[in-house]
Amino acid sequence: MNMLAVDDEPLALADLERAIRRAVPGCEPRCFSSPADALTHARDVPPDVAFLDVKMNGVDGLLLASRLKEWNPKTNIIFVTGYSDYAKDAFSLYASGYILKPARPESIVDALENLRFPVALARVRFKCFGSFEIFLDGRPLVCTRSKAKELLAYLVDRRGDGVTAAEICSALWEERGYDRPMQKMVQNVILLLMDFLKKHGIEDIIIRKWNYIAIDTKKVRCDYYDFLDGVPAALKAYDGEYMYNYSWAEFTAARLSEKLLK
Numbered sequence: 001m002n003m004l005a006v007d008d009e010p011l012a013l014a015d016l017e018r019a020i021r022r023a024v025p026g027c028e029p030r031c032f033s034s035p036a037d038a039l040t041h042a043r044d045v046p047p048d049v050a051f052l053d054v055k056m057n058g059v060d061g062l063l064l065a066s067r068l069k070e071w072n073p074k075t076n077i078i079f080v081t082g083y084s085d086y087a088k089d090a091f092s093l094y095a096s097g098y099i100l101k102p103a104r105p106e107s108i109v110d111a112l113e114n115l116r117f118p119v120a121l122a123r124v125r126f127k128c129f130g131s132f133e134i135f136l137d138g139r140p141l142v143c144t145r146s147k148a149k150e151l152l153a154y155l156v157d158r159r160g161d162g163v164t165a166a167e168i169c170s171a172l173w174e175e176r177g178y179d180r181p182m183q184k185m186v187q188n189v190i191l192l193l194m195d196f197l198k199k200h201g202i203e204d205i206i207i208r209k210w211n212y213i214a215i216d217t218k219k220v221r222c223d224y225y226d227f228l229d230g231v232p233a234a235l236k237a238y239d240g241e242y243m244y245n246y247s248w249a250e251f252t253a254a255r256l257s258e259k260l261l262k
Helices: 010-023 035-044 061-071 084-092 105-112 146-157 165-172 180-199 223-228 232-237 247-261
Strands: 003-006 030-032 049-052 076-081 097-100 124-127 133-136 139-141 206-209 212-215 220-222
Touching: 003 010, 003 035, 010 030, 010 105, 030 035, 035 061, 049 061, 061 076, 097 105, 124 223, 146 165, 146 180, 146 212, 146 247, 165 180, 180 206, 220 223, 223 232, 223 247
Parallel strands: 003 030, 003 049, 049 076, 076 097, 124 220
Antiparallel strands: 124 133, 133 139, 206 212
């Protein structure tokens, strides 16, 4: 879920960001103190949900909401303000919610559960910078099968592009030929991965067809994907290390470093 938060008061914006993060563990809201900067970002990355202060200098929250709706009519607008007398104007824009400051996590959860245009929350988050790690609802998941975890990392790296069993063999067992024993080995690792995901009720993040497997990028969050989308927090988080425990990830690490230097 792409979330935008805008408030021209830095302290209020920081409070709002903390409340959103507590309400949705693992989320990465895009926060702006400048409505103009928020509009620039939203033009490239339309938000699913926008938390907007109403009374701001320059472009106020009502005008900002109107602009966002013009670009994407299904953007859910949630006003977060200290002024209750704007509620009528807010709902004339078909807002999904109206929260009085200070925003509480409980109020944000309630608003997100009653969106005008429901959006599925990405329960699964991957950390690719440094070592590869898996999180479910903000909690780390431990995969004891190293090759199954590596396969999941490889699928995340491919960003939704499907791979064949032969490609998996080439990446995870670099020097091994794709003979019959290796075919069985690859299929066994795929089954181990699916069993791990099913155990936690998240097997739907994988798309499988005949000799084809891919990650469903719409159902997960990832610092790597956020980096490519230009999310400031992800850009700051990258220090040159990307899935350092896997040799095949070196190519992506090099591309990320080049992108950071541009």
